[in-house]
Amino acid sequence: xxxxxxxxxxxxxxxxxxxxxxxxxxxxxxxxxxxxxxxxxxxxxxxxxxxxxxxxxxxxxxxxxxxxxxxxxxxxxxxxxxxxxxxxxxxxxxxxxxxxxxxxxxxxxxxxxx
Amino acid sequence: xxxxxxxxxxxxxxxxxxxxxxxxxxxxxxxxxxxxxxxxxxxxxxxxxxxxxxxxxxxxxxxxxxxxxxxxxxxxxxxxxxxxxxxxxxxxxxxxxxxxxxxxxxxxxxxxx
Numbered sequence: 672x673x674x675x676x677x678x679x680x681x682x683x684x685x686x687x688x689x690x691x692x693x694x695x696x697x698x699x700x701x702x703x704x705x706x707x708x709x710x711x712x713x714x715x716x717x718x719x720x721x722x723x724x725x726x727x728x729x730x731x732x733x734x735x736x737x738x739x740x741x742x743x744x745x746x747x748x749x750x751x752x753x754x755x756x757x758x759x760x761x762x763x764x765x766x767x768x769x770x771x772x773x774x775x776x777x778x779x780x781x782x783x784x785x
Numbered sequence: 786x787x788x789x790x791x792x793x794x795x796x797x798x799x800x801x802x803x804x805x806x807x808x809x810x811x812x813x814x815x816x817x818x819x820x821x822x823x824x825x826x827x828x829x830x831x832x833x834x835x836x837x838x839x840x841x842x843x844x845x846x847x848x849x850x851x852x853x854x855x856x857x858x859x860x861x862x863x864x865x866x867x868x869x870x871x872x873x874x875x876x877x878x879x880x881x882x883x884x885x886x887x888x889x890x891x892x893x894x895x896x897x898x
Contacts, residue, residue, distance in 0.1 A: 675828070702883075704885055711890075711891070712890050712891065713791075713874050713876075713888030713889050713890050713891050714829065714874070714886075714888050715888070716885045716886070716887070719885045721883070726883065726885075727884070727885060762828055762829070764828075768883070769883030769884075769885075770880060770881065770883050773819075773831050773834070774831070774885075774886060775830075775831075776821075776828030776829045776830065777828050778826070778827055778828050779828050
């Protein structure tokens with residue numbers, strides 16, 4: 672079974688620029704999550720999708736971050752404009768459903784904002 | 786209410802020793818408590834998980850102990866090996882309600898040979 676695919680693996684941008692990350696979850700997984708992992712900390716949820724609907728985006732900085740999952744499969748996370756404090760690893764995860772199932776993580780995209 | 790507090794921040798154990806990592810939570814609605822293992826440059830991977838209807842779960846060298854009244858759970862790694870050197874995260878969620886995992890800050894384990 673193929674895992675959660677993310678791209679790019681690494682990205683370096685200047686502050687105030689925009690950036691987008693892509694995630695393809697495990698086939699058949701209805702629930703998709705985006706997490707932000709700052710160096711030395713645990714992953715922090717940014718947004719949770721169930722199919723193509725948003726379940727929880729309470730911790731998403733909506734003035735600069737946006738995410739979509741238009742066809743209920745792959746997803747993109749965008750930051751515009753980026754700030755220095757956005758430097759982190761952005762992890763995508765998926766689960767079969769949101770109820771009683773394991774979340775599988777991709778390898779993440781390491782973003783450096785200079 | 787939504788925090789999961791993990792300790793210690795780092796741990797050094799001799800090969801063959803026992804590694805113990807602790808977590809505490811406040812939200813009594815949490816009903817799913819997994820431990821994830823993360824190697825450098827990789828995403829977290831599920832190691833073992835427990836639900837509050839049992840006090841202990843063992844899978845190979847890994848054991849979760851769960852104390853519902855104290856709102857604490859811990860990971861025990863028996864016969865620790867250099868290959869166990871990684872960062873470990875405890876997490877919690879209200880799985881029945883479909884909420885996402887809330888993670889602790891992580892414990893970096895180094896097993897010396």
